[in-house]
Amino acid sequence: MTPKVHTLGNGVRVVCDPLPGWQTVALSVVAGRGARFEDAGRSGWSHLLEHMVFKGAGGRSARDIVEAIEAEGGHINAATGYERTSFQVRALRGGLDLGSAVIADLVQRPTMDAADLAREKQVVGQEIAEAADTPDDLVFELAQAAAFDGQPLGRPILGTTKSIKGATPETLGAWRAALYAPGSLIVSAAGAVDEDELLKLAERDFGGAGAPGVGDPEPAAFVGxxxxxxxxxxxxxxxxxxxxxxxxxxxxxxxxxxxxxxxxxxxxxxxxxxxxxxxxxxxxxxxxxxxxxxxxxxxxxxxxxxxxxxxxxxxxxxxxxxxxxxxxxxxxxxxxxxxxxxxxxxxxxxxxxxxxxxxxxxxxxxxxxxxxxxxxxxxxxxxxxxxxxxxxxxxxxxxxxxxxxxxxxxxxxxxxxxxx
CATH class of the missing domain: 3.30.830.10 (Metalloenzyme, LuxS/M16 peptidase-like)
Incomplete structure (x- = not known):
């Protein structure tokens, strides 16, 4: 069966793909926004933000977030790309409720502590340095920069140490509200999931009003x-x-x-x-x-x-x-x-x-x-x-x-x- 798409009142879309007999469930909350939507001054902010929300959200500390998921046999992860940012939980049957609540906190209620941000900039700085020291990472960045010179697609998803340095808890919080706005969010679950349950959880956790989102990027041009x-x-x-x-x-x-x-x-x-x-x-x-x-x-x-x-x-x-x-x-x-x-x-x-x-x-x-x-x-x-x-x-x-x-x-x- 092709899964149906439901739309909540605030624009969040929900997709359910039940798989009979499965004992696990996967939940992916995807924002259709990423590094391509950044200007040069905010290069790397989407990736930095993805790191920061795991430092604390919804009253849970960084350790509480992972322990809550792992205590139920689950795993949590996230990824930032040029055109999307994804938060993922894999869990045993029955783990959807907790997974949805935790991701909702990450996306909507991160703590954004200044001391955490300073430390995470150092961490991301090391990630940038690691990519520069890894030939088969760096060569792809160089090719991307040549292909789309002067455009967001030509900049590295990680940004630069200079561009991420300018982020503050306040400016990164404003970027979060725009990047993860309801109109660009998809709540998608597959495996041991019931459609009615998923819709109720999505309404509970993602159905609130949200800020206007980031506009569409300029068309890309391959310059070479x-x-x-x-x-x-x-x-x-x-x-x-x-x-x-x-x-x-x-x-x-x-x-x-x-x-x-x-x-x-x-x-x-x-x-x-x-x-x-x-x-x-x-x-x-x-x-x-x-x-x-x-x-x-x-x-x-x-x-x-x-x-x-x-x-x-x-x-x-x-x-x-x-x-x-x-x-x-x-x-x-x-x-x-x-x-x-x-x-x-x-x-x-x-x-x-x-x-x-x-x-x-x-x-x-x-x-x-x-x-x-x-x-x-x-x-x-x-x-x-x-x-x-x-x-x-x-x-x-x-x-x-x-x-x-x-x-x-x-x-x-x-x-x-x-x-x-």
Whole structure:
């Protein structure tokens, strides 16, 4: 059954996905707002806020919050992205009441103590430093900055030590009220959940009036460019991005299939050509990164510095090769892999709750997984070829390389091969 969507009087939407026979329940409260909605001065505030609400809320201390959930056999977590912030509880059957109450306190009644905020800025500062010291984190940040230069999508979700320094309990509290406003909230539960119970709890915990929310962000624009950092490492970390379509575009599933064929698995073109045939890289993957109105086709590889230029050329060649229709067997394999990942992902109650919340945020409804699989099956080889040509047409790319200096020249090779 496709879960129904209910809307409370203040605009909060509620989704229930009961799974008969399950002994656990997952609750996800998702705000359709994140780092993309920040201006430069508040960069990283959404992530900092997600940390801060766990320091104390609704009369519970930081320790009380986790102990209350764990005492009932549950787990609590949260995550901040560019376009959404999610609070999650997994619990045993019967744990929905407590989980809903705790998350409601986090979202609506955090303590925001000044001393806690000062300490948490230090913690987030260490998280920022850790990302800078981790090559396969930093290289993706560099690529993102090149792709969406000067825009919220081009800034790191963590922000910078300078940007988070300006947050005070008062200003962060005002940001919380706007970021987690009722109109952007989805309460989504899956597993051992009763719909009537969920609606009563949602009304009790999230049905109160709220402040106006944050407005929509400016449309994203893939501008492209190069970010290279010379560093003494054992291998070069390379990310190559091309402009693609957003999650709401009719070609969304074609993009997913394109990434699968290009570098989604061991049978993919890049894995076979770059690793198996040429031995250029141990790890090489292609992926799609999609937002509401924009997206990118990406390739990540770790390689010897001396092989980076050849790897860049091979990547362009393999992408260009997809302007010709792929064979029936190759397309069928990609479809099977994509559908397999989709259906296997639904075997987790939390994944189902999160997926439903994301669909409601984007489309205002949940999607029938069988109908989605049919959309995947409907993609043609000609559609993939046309999408590849569309991606290549602007001759724009974002290239990030982190590693030994000889590898950095691969950025120019990729750009030149792309525009040739």
């Amino acid at each position: 460019g190069t970010r290279t950092v010379a560093k003494r490492l054992e291998q070069a970390n390379v990310v190559l991005l091309l402009p693609a379509v957003g999650v709401m575009d009719p070609d969304y599933f074609a993009l997913r299939l394109l990434a699968e064929i290009l570098g989604g698995g061991m049978a993919s073109r890049l894995f076979q050509e770059a690793r198996e045939k040429r031995g250029l890289a141990y790890a090489i993957d292609a992926y799609s990164e999609t937002y509401a109105d924009a997206g990118a086709l990406g390739v990540f590889a770790g390689c010897d510095a001396k092989d980076a230029a050849e790897l860049a050329q091979v990547t362009v060649d393999e992408i260009r090769g997809l302007t010709e229709p792929v064979g029936a067997a190759e397309l069928a394999r990609a479809k099977a892999q994509l559908k397999g990942a989709m259906f296997m992902g639904r075997e987790s109650a939390l994944a189902r709750a999160e997926q439903a919340a994301g669909q409601v945020l984007l489309f205002g409804r949940t999607l029938d997984p069988v109908a989605v699989a049919e959309e995947v099956d409907a993609v043609t080889a000609e559609q993939l070829a046309a999408l590849t040509a569309k991606i290549l047409a602007p001759k724009k790319a974002a290239v990030a390389i982190l590693g030994p200096k000889p590898a950095l020249a691969a950025a120019d090779v990729f750009h030149e091969a792309l525009t040739a």
